[in-house]
Amino acid sequence: MEKHAAVIGSGVMGHGIAQLYALAGFRVSLYDLQEAFLMKARASIEHSLSLLVAEGVIAEQSRVAALEHIVLTTDLRAAVSDAEVITEAVPEVIELKWELFEKLEQYARPDAIIASNTSTFSIARLIEKATTPQRFIITHFFNPAQLVPLVEVVRHEKTAQEVVHKTMQLMEEIGKSPVLLKKDVPGFIANRLQTALMREAFHLLAEGVADAAQIDTVMKDGIGYRWAFVGPIETADFGGLDTWKRVMDNLAPELDSSTKAPAIIEERVAEGKLGTKTGAGIYSYKDTSVSEKLRVRDEQFIRLGKMNALINKFRY
Secondary structure, eight states, X not given: OOOEEEEEOOSTTHHHHHHHHHHTTOEEEEEOSOHHHHHHHHHHHXXXXXXXXXXXXXXXXXXXXXXXXXXXXXXXXXXXXXXXXXXXXXXXXXXXXXXXXXXXXHHSOTTOEEEEOOSSSOHHHHTTTOSOGGGEEEEEEOSSTTTOOEEEEEOOTTSOHHHHHHHHHHHHHTTOEEEEOSSOOTTTTHHHHHHHHHHHHHHHHHTTSSOHHHHHHHIIIIIHHHHTTSOHHHHHHHHOHHHHHHHHHHHGGGSOOOSSOOHHHHHHHHTTOOBTTTTBSSSBOTTOXXXXXXXXXXXXXXXXXXXXXXHHHTOO
16 A cells, blocks of 8 residues: 655755655645745755756666656645644744644645644643644754655654654655654753854954854864764763863853854844845845755765765674
């Protein structure tokens, strides 16, 4: 029997998640409110799959098959009625999610897993109004979902163990690296680590220690280069915990400890300078092709993924 996944919301995250399931052989129903949104998602998926072919990750037949597996629809009931897993990827507005979940509980199979891609809300908040909380879980993908391996999986005490087990299996089946959180904490793991690092990066920028490009270079060509293969806790072990005790004792009092967004972000938002979406943020994108920068980014992610796979193949 053909496996069926449904993805609700075809935006930045939704279309990437749909592509993952399609490449893994699932029939995928990709739902959105308007046909125009779905056409844009289809074009994004076609572009992404073509990049994977060009980089030698998948064959042309796999690209064609994946596209054939994806059904675009504006009919929510039809999208989810026989899906074994449903992934919600709608905007981070809790009322929208509650309204959607109410419909999903009516339309979906009784044994269907209902997963949210939220990065904002706790699982407890998501299921406040649910009548079948045992089948709800969070699968937090990272942008671009079709390329970044990590998925954070968050359960509630009411989530059935079978749902947790099956979700972890599904994530591995579609080629992801799932991490099951032992506690439901705000920001999960990745966004907490990312926010801590970004807070210090913006502090260094504000203090005039270096400009934005230099700070980004330190991350990309230094810390990030290493962290692609060795995590921060492993780094401490490799460097010696006695050494890192001294480093942290010396530096911790010097680090930024602010409890809100940096002033420069507040200023840019007030000015309507939101980043690539408006043509300017910390950097200016006036004479820059954002789509070209994203294409190059995705190519680099694909090549890093191939390198990582090769290393893992010969690790043991």
